[in-house]
Amino acid sequence: xxxxxxxxxxxxxxxxxxxxxxxxxxxxxxxxxxxxxxxxxxxxxxxxxxxxxxxxxxxxxxxxxxxxxxxxxxxxxxxxxxxxxxxxxxxxxxxxxxxxxxxxxxxxxxxxxxxxxxxxxxxxxxxxxxxxxxxxxxxxxxxxxxxxxxxxxxxxxxxx
Numbered sequence: 001x002x003x004x005x006x007x008x009x010x011x012x013x014x015x016x017x018x019x020x021x022x023x024x025x026x027x028x029x030x031x032x033x034x035x036x037x038x039x040x041x042x043x044x045x046x047x048x049x050x051x052x053x054x055x056x057x058x059x060x061x062x063x064x065x066x067x068x069x070x071x072x073x074x075x076x077x078x079x080x081x082x083x084x085x086x087x088x089x090x091x092x093x094x095x096x097x098x099x100x101x102x103x104x105x106x107x108x109x110x111x112x113x114x115x116x117x118x119x120x121x122x123x124x125x126x127x128x129x130x131x132x133x134x135x136x137x138x139x140x141x142x143x144x145x146x147x148x149x150x151x152x153x154x155x156x157x158x159x160x
Contacts, residue, residue, distance in 0.1 A: 071116070084151075092128045143158055144156055
């Protein structure tokens with residue numbers, strides 16, 4: 001007798017234990033449990049294949065995205081100005097500090113700007129200023145504006 005014959009005989013013996021004809025009504029319950037288990041396994045495998053396929057599509061979409069699209073993914077939903085934050089990141093030294101001054105119309109910018117500008121740190125006494133829809137005149141004549149756009153966003157430096 002070969003090993004495959006042993007497997008078939010064992011399988012036949014196992015299936016015999018769930019045959020409803022041999023052990024009424026417990027055999028019917030065993031058959032129902034086995035059927036539910038088989039359906040669960042098949043449905044689980046179908047959904048696993050579908051999930052892996054979906055994740056592959058999402059990964060491909062992320063890989064095809066441009067650098068700016070990946071860097072500003074969450075910021076686009078908040079309405080941040082990509083050019084302004086990119087300019088701030090390019091002008092403020094990596095280990096420098098900055099002040100983020102936000103006006104009334106841009107209240108959602110703070111946390112996104114903080115994470116986007118890392119490793120630069122916000123500080124209340126920093127020389128660098130990122131003015132997002134704020135009043136530049138509140139800094140007096142000492143603020144040197146190094147970049148500004150038409151939307152009222154500016155990057156500047158205070159004397160220090």
